[in-house]
Amino acid sequence: MRRKMHLASVVLFVIFTTFAAVMYTGGRVDAAIPARAAEAVSANVTFQADMTDLLALAFDPVTDQMRVTGDFNNWVNNADYALKPDGADPTKYAFTVRITAAIDSTIDWKFQGYPGDEFVNSGLESAATTLEFSGKDTVLALRKPNLTYLQYIKLIAPNGGEQVRAGTTKKIAWSTHITGNVLLAYQTSAGGAWTTITASTPALTEYYSWVVPVIESSDCRVRVASLTDGAIADTSAAVFSITQAVPTMESESNNTGTTGNWLEYGDAVDAAITPEGDVDYYRFWGAKGDSVEIWGHYRVDSLGARIWLYKADGSFLIENGGYLMRPLDQRITLVLPSDGIYYIRYAYEQNWGAFPNRDLIGNPEEPDETAQLLVYSTGGYSLGIRLFQSAGPVICDLGYFSVFSTSAKLYASLDPNGLSTEASFEYGTTNSFG
Numbered sequence: 001m002r003r004k005m006h007l008a009s010v011v012l013f014v015i016f017t018t019f020a021a022v023m024y025t026g027g028r029v030d031a032a033i034p035a036r037a038a039e040a041v042s043a044n045v046t047f048q049a050d051m052t053d054l055l056a057l058a059f060d061p062v063t064d065q066m067r068v069t070g071d072f073n074n075w076v077n078n079a080d081y082a083l084k085p086d087g088a089d090p091t092k093y094a095f096t097v098r099i100t101a102a103i104d105s106t107i108d109w110k111f112q113g114y115p116g117d118e119f120v121n122s123g124l125e126s127a128a129t130t131l132e133f134s135g136k137d138t139v140l141a142l143r144k145p146n147l148t149y150l151q152y153i154k155l156i157a158p159n160g161g162e163q164v165r166a167g168t169t170k171k172i173a174w175s176t177h178i179t180g181n182v183l184l185a186y187q188t189s190a191g192g193a194w195t196t197i198t199a200s201t202p203a204l205t206e207y208y209s210w211v212v213p214v215i216e217s218s219d220c221r222v223r224v225a226s227l228t229d230g231a232i233a234d235t236s237a238a239v240f241s242i243t244q245a246v247p248t249m250e251s252e253s254n255n256t257g258t259t260g261n262w263l264e265y266g267d268a269v270d271a272a273i274t275p276e277g278d279v280d281y282y283r284f285w286g287a288k289g290d291s292v293e294i295w296g297h298y299r300v301d302s303l304g305a306r307i308w309l310y311k312a313d314g315s316f317l318i319e320n321g322g323y324l325m326r327p328l329d330q331r332i333t334l335v336l337p338s339d340g341i342y343y344i345r346y347a348y349e350q351n352w353g354a355f356p357n358r359d360l361i362g363n364p365e366e367p368d369e370t371a372q373l374l375v376y377s378t379g380g381y382s383l384g385i386r387l388f389q390s391a392g393p394v395i396c397d398l399g400y401f402s403v404f405s406t407s408a409k410l411y412a413s414l415d416p417n418g419l420s421t422e423a424s425f426e427y428g429t430t431n432s433f434g
Helices: 002-016 052-056
Strands: 021-025 028-032 042-048 065-070 092-102 105-115 129-132 151-158 163-165 171-176 181-187 196-200 207-211 217-226 232-237 242-243 268-273 279-286 289-299 305-311 316-319 329-335 340-348 379-388 394-401 409-415
Touching: 028 207, 042 105, 065 092, 151 217, 163 279, 171 181, 171 217, 196 207, 268 279, 268 340, 279 379, 289 305, 305 329, 316 329, 340 379
Parallel strands: 151 232, 163 242
Antiparallel strands: 021 028, 042 092, 065 105, 105 129, 151 171, 171 207, 181 196, 181 217, 217 232, 217 242, 268 379, 279 340, 289 329, 289 379, 305 316, 305 340, 394 409
């Protein structure tokens, strides 16, 4: 009887100690009760990177990123974990993440550069750093990412397909993270000799202003090579052209971007939208930061048209909604976002939108009468392109219409040429106005 009582007590003990390890040996119960698991807590952890060395090697704060990855995010590599520049110190980048973990647990993490194809090991540090999680908000010590750039040069422009004007100054652009200087040269025939453009220029400048030689050739290439290691080099992927010809007339067929007529800054051509539905394209090579003005003006049959501008990849940049308060003249200005080829599309467009186009205005004396703006879908026009530079304002057009006994409609067009400008109308019965 006593034996059974002892066993019953064992059963009760086991029921109330579910997580104990129980062993029965010769009438004795041994139970090992483990310590209770640590509870998880949340706290903010701030990672800091000293970017001094990488910035000196052409790390671009606009396009490149320094990210952090580790146990806390399952080693995810994406922009959600990108460090941002410190406002007071542009060489210091920081990122704060909220981590939930047990106090005194260890968390491994690494810096990772983006884009990964510019770095050794895809931009991921080879060795992890260990963080001992205190459960309290923590700012980690500032340290330099242990990353190495790949040694390469990538030629950006001219990289093939361009047409450049002899005697103009063009920007040779490349990207690299190597130190030292590079040599630039050009070739005017396949397999021909290379002519030196400059024997030495800093690699990390990543561009050089080249005065295009006065030649004619449709088989040109440019080459950029490291002076330290000639194997680190790049050449235009395809040929480009150098020409001395200056266009004054549109050349058909130019109905697609790839057949567009080539223009240079300062060029202007006469052309026509005909037959109905015709579209004209023009191309030009522009440098990042160029302030470009593209203008159009009807010549024949009051052609109403619009200008569109596209990047080399076909992505849309900007269009005008009319200019000079009516759709017979157009103008767009833009600071170019990158080096490369740009495409101008010029065509008839009926939908003129709102300001700065002239809306149809009702006659104040005849409310049901509308001042009609007559434009055509075909006709002649002029189109030009120039570098936009500040100059004095220019009055382009001035006149009146819909004259009645008590009212008249006035119109004027003013090109401020980049300057802050105020304009006003004056009228009078004599030339002295008043």
